[in-house]
Amino acid sequence: MARRGPLVGEFFMNGDIACAEGGISAGCRFFAGYPITPATEVAERMAARLPEVGGTFIQMEDELGSMAAILGASWAGVKSMTSTSGPGFSLMMENLGLGIMLETPCVVANIQRAGPSTGLPTLTGQGDMMQARWGSHGPYSIIALCPSSPQECYYLTIKAFNLSEQYRLPVLVMADEIVGHMSEKVVIPPPEDIPLTPRRQPTTPPGEYVPFQPDEDLVPPMANAGDGYRFHVTGLTHDERGYPVMTAAAQDKLVRRLIDKIEVNKADIIEIEEDGTEDADVIVCSYGISARVSQYAVELARGEGIKVGMLRLITVWPFPEERIRQLARQTKTFIVPEINSGQIVLEVERCAGGKAETLLLPHMGGSAHRPETILEAIRSAVK
Numbered sequence: 001m002a003r004r005g006p007l008v009g010e011f012f013m014n015g016d017i018a019c020a021e022g023g024i025s026a027g028c029r030f031f032a033g034y035p036i037t038p039a040t041e042v043a044e045r046m047a048a049r050l051p052e053v054g055g056t057f058i059q060m061e062d063e064l065g066s067m068a069a070i071l072g073a074s075w076a077g078v079k080s081m082t083s084t085s086g087p088g089f090s091l092m093m094e095n096l097g098l099g100i101m102l103e104t105p106c107v108v109a110n111i112q113r114a115g116p117s118t119g120l121p122t123l124t125g126q127g128d129m130m131q132a133r134w135g136s137h138g139p140y141s142i143i144a145l146c147p148s149s150p151q152e153c154y155y156l157t158i159k160a161f162n163l164s165e166q167y168r169l170p171v172l173v174m175a176d177e178i179v180g181h182m183s184e185k186v187v188i189p190p191p192e193d194i195p196l197t198p199r200r201q202p203t204t205p206p207g208e209y210v211p212f213q214p215d216e217d218l219v220p221p222m223a224n225a226g227d228g229y230r231f232h233v234t235g236l237t238h239d240e241r242g243y244p245v246m247t248a249a250a251q252d253k254l255v256r257r258l259i260d261k262i263e264v265n266k267a268d269i270i271e272i273e274e275d276g277t278e279d280a281d282v283i284v285c286s287y288g289i290s291a292r293v294s295q296y297a298v299e300l301a302r303g304e305g306i307k308v309g310m311l312r313l314i315t316v317w318p319f320p321e322e323r324i325r326q327l328a329r330q331t332k333t334f335i336v337p338e339i340n341s342g343q344i345v346l347e348v349e350r351c352a353g354g355k356a357e358t359l360l361l362p363h364m365g366g367s368a369h370r371p372e373t374i375l376e377a378i379r380s381a382v383k
Contacts, residue, residue, distance in 0.1 A: 004052040004053065005053060005191070006021070006024050006025045006053065006188070006191055007021055007024075007188050008188055008189065008190050008191075009187075009188060010185055010186070010187050010188075011185070011186050011187075011188065012183055012184070012185060012186075013150060013183060013184075013186050014041065014150055014180065014181050014182060014183045015111075015147065015149070015150040015153040015175055015179045015180040015181065015182055016038070016039065016040075016041035016042045016045070016083075016111060016153070016180045016181065017041055017042075017045045017150075018150040018151065018153040018154040018157075018186045019042050019083070019109050019111075019147075019153040019154070019157050019173065019175065019180075020041075020042045020045035020046050020049065020083075021045070021049070021154055021186070021188060022153060022154040022155065022156070022157030022158045023046070023079075023081045023107065023157050023158075023161070024046075024049055024050070024053055024055075025154070025158055025188065025191065025194055026079065026107075026157060026158040026160075026161035026162070026194075026196060027079045027161065027196060028050075028055070028079045028080065028081045028107070028161065029050065029053065029054065029055035029056065029078050029079060029080075030050075030055060030056050030057075030058075030069075030070065030073040030078045030079070030080040030081070031043065031046040031047075031050060031055070031056075031057050031058070031070075031080070031081050031082065031083075032057075032058045032059075032060050032065070032066045032069035032070050032073070032080070032082055033046070033058075033059065033060065033063075033066050033082045033083055033084070034059065034060050034061070034062055034063050034065075034066050034084070034088060035059070036063075036084055036085050036086070036087070036088045036121075037085065037113065037121040037122055038085055038111050038113055038121070038122060038177040038180050038181055039083040039084055039085045039088075039109065039110070039111040039180065041180070041181075042083035042109055042111070042180075043057075043059070043083055046081075047059075056073075056078075062091060063082075063084055063087075063088040063089075063091035063092050064091050064092070064094070064095060066082045066084070066088075066092070067082060067091075067092040067094075067095035067096060067099070067108070068095050068098075069082075070082050070106045070108075071095065071098065071099050071102065071104045071106060073106075074104045074105050074106045075102075075104060075224070075225050075233070076224060076225050076226065077199075077224030077225070077226075077227070079105070079106075079161060079165075080106045080107075081106060081107040081108070081109070081157075081161075082106075082107075082108055082109070083108070083109040083110070083111065084108070084109075084110055084111075085110060085111050085112060085113050085121075085177075086112070086113050086115050086118075086119060086121070086125075086128070087115075087117070087118065089108075089110045089128055089131065089135070090131070090135070092108065093131075093135040093136045094136065096108070096135065096136045096170055097136030097137060097138060097140070097235075098235045099169065099170040100136065100140045100142070100169055100170065100258065101235050101258070102233050102234075102235065103168040103169060103212070103219075103220065103222070103258070104168070104169070104170065105161075105164035105165045105168055105169065105170075105171075105199065105222070106164060106170045106171075107157065107160045107161055107164055107170070107171050107172075107173060108170055108171075108172050108173070109157065109172075109173040109175065110128055110132070110172060110173070110174050110175070111175050111176065111177060111179075111180040112124070112125050112126055112127065112128050112174065112175065112176045112177065112288075113125050113176075113177050113365075114127065114177075114339075114364070114365025114366050115127050115128075115365070119365070120365060120366050122177070123177060123365065123366040123367065124176045124177035124178045124289065124339060124365060124366065124367065124368065125176065125177070125339050125340065125365035125366075126176050126287070126288055126289075126290065126338050126339035126340050126343075126365075127339070127340040127343070127365065128174065129144075129174065129287075129316060129338070129340070129343045129344055130343045132144045132172050132174055132316070132317060133317050138255070139255055139259060140255070140258055140259060141258065141259045141261075141262035141263055141317075141318060142169070142170075142171075142172065142262070142317050142318075143160075143163050143164075143167070143169065143171045143172065143262065143269060143315070143317060143318065144171070144172040144173075144174050144315070144316050144317040145159060145160055145171070145172070145173050145174065145271075145314060145315055145316070146174050146175070146287040146288045146313060146314060146315075146316050147173065147175050147179055147288070147314075148179060148287070148288050148289060148291045148292050148312065149179065149182070149184060149292070150179070150182060150183065150184045150186050151184065151185070151186050151187065152179075152314075153173070153175055153179065153180070153186075154186050154188065156173055156314070157173055158194060158196075159271075160172070160173050161196075161197075162195070162196060162197035163197075163269065165197045165198065165199050165200075166197045166200075166219070167219055167261055167262060167265065167269075168200075168219050168220065168222060168261075169258075169262075172317075174288070174316065175288065176288045176289050176339065178288075178289040178368055179288055179289050182289075199222055200215075200219065200221045200222060201221055201222070201223070202221040202222075202223050202229065203221065206223075206227075206228045206229045206230065209223060209229045209230070209231070210240050210241055211223065211229070211231035211232070211233070211240075211241065211242045212238065212239070212240045212241070212242055212254075213240045214240075214257060214261070217261065217265065218257050218260055218261035218264065219261050220240075237250050237251045237254055237255075238250070238254065239254075262318055263318065266318045269315060269318060270315045270318060270320050270323075271314040271315045272311060272312065272313055272314055272315065272320050272323060273310075273311075273312040273314060274309065274310070274311055274312075275295075275298070275309060275310040275312075276298075276302070276307075276308065276309040276310060277309035277310070277311055277327060277331070278309070278330075279307055279309075279330075280307050280308055280309030280331050281306070281307045281308070281331060281332045281333070281381075281382055282301075282306065282307070282308045282309070282331065282332065282333045282334075282335060282378050282381045282382060283308070283309045283310070283311050283327055283331050283333070283334050283335070284297070284298055284308065284309070284310050284311070284334075284335045284336075284337065284374065284378070285311040285312075285313065285324075285334050285335070285336050285344075285348055286310075286311075286312065286313070286336060286337050286338060287312065287313040287314075287316055287338070287344065288339075289339075289368050290337045290338055290339060290363075290368060290369060291310075291312040291313075293337070293368050293369050293370075293371055293374065294310060294337055294369075294371075294374050295310055295312075296371045297371040297372075297373075297374035297375040297378065298310045298374075298378070300371065300375050301375055301378045301379070304379075306378060306379070306382055307382075308378050309331070311323075311327065313344070316344065319347050319351070321347075321351045324347075324348055324351035324352060325351050325352070325353065325355075327356070328351065328352040328353065328355040328356040329355055329356075331356050332356055332357065332381070332382075333356060333357045333358075333359060333381040333382075334348050334349075334352060334356055334357070334358045334359065335359045335361060335374070335377050335378060335381060336348050336358065336359065336360055336361065337361040337363070337369050337373075337374050337377075338360075338361070338362070338363070339363045339364075339365050339368065339369075340362065340363075340364075340365070341362050341364065342360045342362055345358060345359075345360040357381075359377065359381065361373065361374060361377050
């Protein structure tokens with residue numbers, strides 16, 4: 001097969017394809033996945049493109065195997081990725097927890113559809129947002145990014161890889177079917193213009209390497225399997241050598257670090273976008289396709305003289321708690337449109353702490369909100 005590097009230039013592509021190209025630009029050279037609507041185009045693009053850049057694509061027997069495969073590839077030193085939706089995301093949860101416990105860099109793209117169960121496979125939803133945070137068992141922290149355009153599908157996939165390498169954990173790209181299947185212009189810059197975070201390699205000789213001994217930022221360097229380093233990895237609670245230690249003290253030490261390596265670095269991880277929030281009586285807080293629809297409603301409301309701002313969540317997890325608390329002290333009402341029966345609204349309400357009213361605009365899936373619905377909610381909030 002003819003070899004080609006990452007694409008460069010302006011292209012007309014949908015969000016799924018842009019996600020795949022973002023992975024390639026980030027250095028992803030291994031993809032394991034299983035076909036599932038509406039994420040299949042990510043896998044199809046990877047199947048065509050990875051051989052052109054010297055990478056490997058494997059269609060696995062299911063999503064459990066897919067998640068396991070990308071963890072193994074990452075430990076072999078290869079940047080790895082998978083994509084899925086709905087039921088497939090549920091099947092990945094056990095091995096997502098394994099990846100968190102093993103501190104394994106990789107990326108999972110979830111192109112959300114309407115559920116529960118099989119639901120509406122070809123139509124949109126945003127019902128996996130709390131599953132993204134709490135889907136695996138046990139206490140842990142996670143990073144989840146939400147694109148609202150094909151261009152962001154590209155850039156946020158690159159960012160997901162960078163964050164996964166910097167903090168050593170699986171990172172989630174939580175798109176939705178409309179953004180995944182929406183076709184727009186996507187600009188792909190030259191590789192030399194794309195900042196990439198390299199994997200932190202051990203600086204000690206193989207005989208002195210302690211695989212889970214963290215640096216000052218709580219993240220351990222990561223040796224590659226086959227490079228002469230001896231290490232043990234297990235999903236059991238383990239010490240810094242990687243060996244199982246079945247005590248409450250070992251659990252406390254390990255799990256606190258897994259959480260803190262994200263929590264203490266939240267200011268560097270969280271990305272949000274604000275428009276007109278400084279003097280707003282009403283702030284519309286949303287993400288993904290719901291944010292794009294909301295922006296138009298905000299513009300219509302401003303045309304009527306209403307002081308309304310927009311807060312778009314690009315990083316949903318970790319949640320921008322401090323900024324919500326600050327805004328709650330200066331605004332009257334948060335309106336949260338999301339394509340579910342109420343998930344992220346609960347986080348907004350928690351952080352607002354009663355200082356500002358929090359209103360949910362639910363939509364059960366299959367389509368996005370109508371701008372008129374959001375506009376009417378804005379009007380009602382200022383009456």
